[in-house]
Amino acid sequence: MKCALGLFGTSVQAHPGRTDSNGGHTCRTNCEKWGLSYGQYHYHNNGSTSSGSTQSKGAPDAPTNKTVTEQVVQKKVIVAVDQAPVRYSPNEASQVAATLWYGYGVSDLSGATDGYVNIDQGYLAKTLLVEYVVSKPSTVTIATDKGYFFSIPDSTSKARGSANKGTIVHVVGEANGFYYGSTVDGNGDVLVGFVSKSVVK
Structure with missing residues (x-):
């Protein structure tokens, strides 16, 4: 008698991140792609841990989604001098395109170049800015x-x-x-x- 053994693959979709001792974790990467909200705590493997062991006795039969509310620290960047020159290009010798006043909010620091931030009006030196929570x-x-x-x-x-x-x-x-x-x-x-x-x- 001959026996045929076949291997059948199971499609499993998972996203990155280790699970904790409860078999879950907080989503921090591409959450919407997985149908989750940023910061949402959720379980994997039907409530089992990442190693595949089952839940201990006394744990609920079905996992429940619980959201861990984390306080998001919001920071604001403002102009820290009375008259901040905004230049046409990111250097001290460049002509002044505009002047901003103390407390003017700068929303985006991602476009920093050579110590300057690129804002709508032009380039502003980072040394003229201050941040607070x-x-x-x-x-x-x-x-x-x-x-x-x-x-x-x-x-x-x-x-x-x-x-x-x-x-x-x-x-x-x-x-x-x-x-x-x-x-x-x-x-x-x-x-x-x-x-x-x-x-x-």
């Missing part, structure tokens, strides 16, 4: 006699002005122990910049 809008109060506002989150940088004790500051971001926000100074002028967390409450 966007926070939920809130208010703080100046707790010292004067609270100085700086161009960048560094007390040795240029002071843009000061606000008196008791002045409310509207905060929209933070960086390196400083809040980024705005207030009205003693002269009634709007003051924008970085104020140290050590001088507010």
Whole structure:
């Protein structure tokens, strides 16, 4: 009697990434391609681990999709000087095409060339920019006699002005122990910049 053995292939679609001890992981690459949302936690192998072992007793029979909510850190890049020259080409000798003011938001840093960022108006030197982490809008109060506002989150940088004790500051971001926000100074002028967390409450 002759026996014929045949091998039949099974088509399995999987995406990259190791699974954890629960047999699942969080999607971080090409999630939409696999029908998932970015950051979505999901299972593989019907709830078994990546090594193929089955779930331990007490685990649910069918895997459930659970989404792990991760806080996404949103950063913002702004002009850090009062008058930032935007040039026609990425070099200091190039003619100025436009001038941007302090606090102007620069949305895309991906096109950086030789220390310059390519924006709609032309090329802007990266040394004229500063970055902060966007926070939920809130208010703080100046707790010292004067609270100085700086161009960048560094007390040795240029002071843009000061606000008196008791002045409310509207905060929209933070960086390196400083809040980024705005207030009205003693002269009634709007003051924008970085104020140290050590001088507010």
